[in-house]
Amino acid sequence: MTLLALSRVAVGWPGQESVLSDVTFSLARGARVGVVGPNGSGKTSLFHTIAGILAPQDGTVCLSGQLLRKGQFLPEVALVFQQADDQLFCPTLGEDVAFGARNLGLSEQEVALRVANALHACGLTGLEGRPVYQLSGGEKRRACIAGALVMQPSLLLLDEPSAALDLRSRRRLINLLAGMDQAMLIASHDLELVLELCARVIVLDEGRICADGPTRDVLGDAALMAAHGQEVPHSLTPHDTARHKHRQQTRR
Amino acid sequence: MTLLALSRVAVGWPGQESVLSDVTFSLARGARVGVVGPNGSGKTSLFHTIAGILAPQDGTVCLSGQLLRKGQFLPEVALVFQQADDQLFCPTLGEDVAFGARNLGLSEQEVALRVANALHACGLTGLEGRPVYQLSGGEKRRACIAGALVMQPSLLLLDEPSAALDLRSRRRLINLLAGMDQAMLIASHDLELVLELCARVIVLDEGRICADGPTRDVLGDAALMAAHGQEVPHSLTPHDTARHKHRQQTRR
Amino acid sequence: MADPACSPILLSARARLVVAFVLAFGFASVQSLVMVPVLVAIGAAGLLASGMIRHNLARLRGAALLAAGFLLILPLISGQTELASLGPVTLYLEGAQAGALIAGRLLAIVALTLALLSPVSPFDLVAGMRALGVPSLMADLAFLTLRYMQEIAGQLSRGQLARRLRGGKTGWRAVPDHAFLVASSLIRAQLRSEQLWAAMRLRGYNAGLNAPVAPLGPLDWACISGASVLAVALFWLDRSL
């Protein structure tokens, strides 16, 4: 069942080079798709378009069969920013998670229930009263996701979810995302993460879709990856222990 | 020839748990050593101690055979912050790179020469007049390194150099660092980067050194890595193509 | 006497603010020296009842220094009636009186506001201000400022550190560098605020950043009326003396 459908979407400002052009793809309910590409390739613009912040110059974005208009409040789509601090603007974790639910006009009881569920799902129960600036990087990231979940979206847009996380927090995040049943678009430079979470990947470069297919096939295609500033993830390359040797020094 | 020698260094505040304890290691001129460990393991404190910002409660830090005192201006040691934005406070790239050189009391000619060299080394020539905030993430990172190089340090301390970089910028950074002959300590969660650049690695956890040895041996030791919240890098694990399968979904 | 600080948890932030403002103005209206011990006694009682004595005493230090300054300097420089003469130094009665009055009012007001307001988080105080009718634009401004204060202060101090590590100048020559730091922080703040606005809008920000407020309870009303009675009594006593 199609949740999201973009058709020939172009985004840009008059007189400037467009940041997205001719972007067409669709996404089934519950599917997880990776979006990879160098910085400036249009990943953030793509997410902003789907979230309704940017209006396409051309083409259409349909969500559950409905055409999207700019500036519409879309509780169905939740955007998780790369910079967690920009998203967590309330004083405490509990208030921040509740913010979106309150704005849906729910009763306080319903809000409390949803907040408790979201915190539980993200492993944050008990931290409600914690000031946001005291959270660790991994907790902040999960707090952003909890703040999104509370609105019960059917599509999550995650922008570099593993950036600035240590390996422990990254693993915890991967487990969390793997267990969720919302549809997701995950933009990341962390190709190993994309490989673990997504069966399908879209490669974006200079505002265009250059590849769209099964993750292992696309990310394993060395020529394609190199052409778009990417590298085949180590877990997909044949082992070549000599590879690191030439760079390392003999001095210690 | 030993450049840096730490002996039984302990850092902390009275009445609190110490952030570093019993840290002993030495570094030869020109050597590149990785420092890995979870967030909060003391990597930043270690760097601040070597840069003379924090004074050890106990133990000694020697640089080129000289004992370090707190608060001393050390042009020989350059610290490159994790947040490039915190380090780049001058209006334009050129001014920022020149800042350190000017403070050494050099002639304007000498300053200009050093700036030109540093910009060239970091592939930033021609961007001198660019406002700092308009630079890309990778350019900012290299600008920080250029600002350090201009003081001709013999030791570079790099805190998460590849954080928030896309693969192209990361590759470019690795090439830049691989070609430099200064000694370096590189703190990073990006173990593949450590593996490529450093022949030796130190594992830090809870303020103590848990391992110190050849990178491939240490990072390849699954039990050791797991005990300290790390994962063996994919390029050191035997191939297991089934590994990703269980997580990926069939829906597209 | 209505001692509002007896129940530091139960009393709402709104009632605390009203009580603090009413009593502070009541104290500020006192003009006769005789009343000063009464004010200081109420302030001290509030401080004791707040249960955070050590914490509040530490925060009272600035006010205490300022009060000591008034007490010491005013008798030296001001007045006509000689109180005492120690060599070249003459102490005047009027100055001493004014100094004691100002210092007493200052210490009593600060002690009382600390006792009332320090048990509540600043965010709750701002929420209380909003509930009291402060425009939501100002309340939102205060909320976001409180939220990002620590972070931006941290950024600035890291910037100072970066400057120092690269041999930054000291004294007057550091002033332009400091200006660079302020300018770059302003530019970053502007860029961030665009992200922040997007995040707020995407989560349905329309008016106000905080939770709906509960109505004032009986205890709140009791404390507010008690404080008002006390303030009027102080005013009346002061004028009738």
Next chain:
Amino acid sequence: MHLPDGLMPVEMALAGYAGSGLLATISLSRIKRLPDPSSVVPRAAMLTTVFFAASLVAIPVPPTTVHLMLAGLLGVMLGWFAIPAILVGLFLQAVLFGHGGLTTLGLNGLILGLPALLAFGLWRSAGRRWPDLVALCAGSGAVVLALVIFAALVLAGMPAALDARAEQAALWVFMLAHLPLVLAEGLIVLVVLRVLRRTAPQLLPHG
């Protein structure tokens, strides 16, 4: 340069609240005329936070260290938003650090708010023509105006029994002690506005 609690007679403190309230009403009504007022809140809040944080940093200006007031820069950068920003900052300072006071919040709002508006007016009317000169005047002038309002309020509020000559002498000492701040603020505003004009002119909506 904050008036503490307890120094001023209660009538003046109340008048201060009335004055600041009026200023706030005027600026809020100006802000409401903007096309989408709530969209400016995040920007004003982030900038306010920077001003607030920067004023906490002690910068060495021999022979002392000074804390910047930044009222002039605040006025130039925030325009009408400067008044709510200043009142919010004063309230938070009083509650968080015990600087200033609750009863004198209105008076302190005038001490900082009027100079901010002066700087805003100066920059808007002449900033385009003589940017450096106006920046210097806005920075230093704001501090001088704040000092003058401060001194006038203290003089008006002190008990009549006090010797006016001694009081004036004390005020002169106070003003002279702030001379480094006057110079440092002028220089800071000059440099900051120069940097912004050169690298981020979109941050300066007027002038």
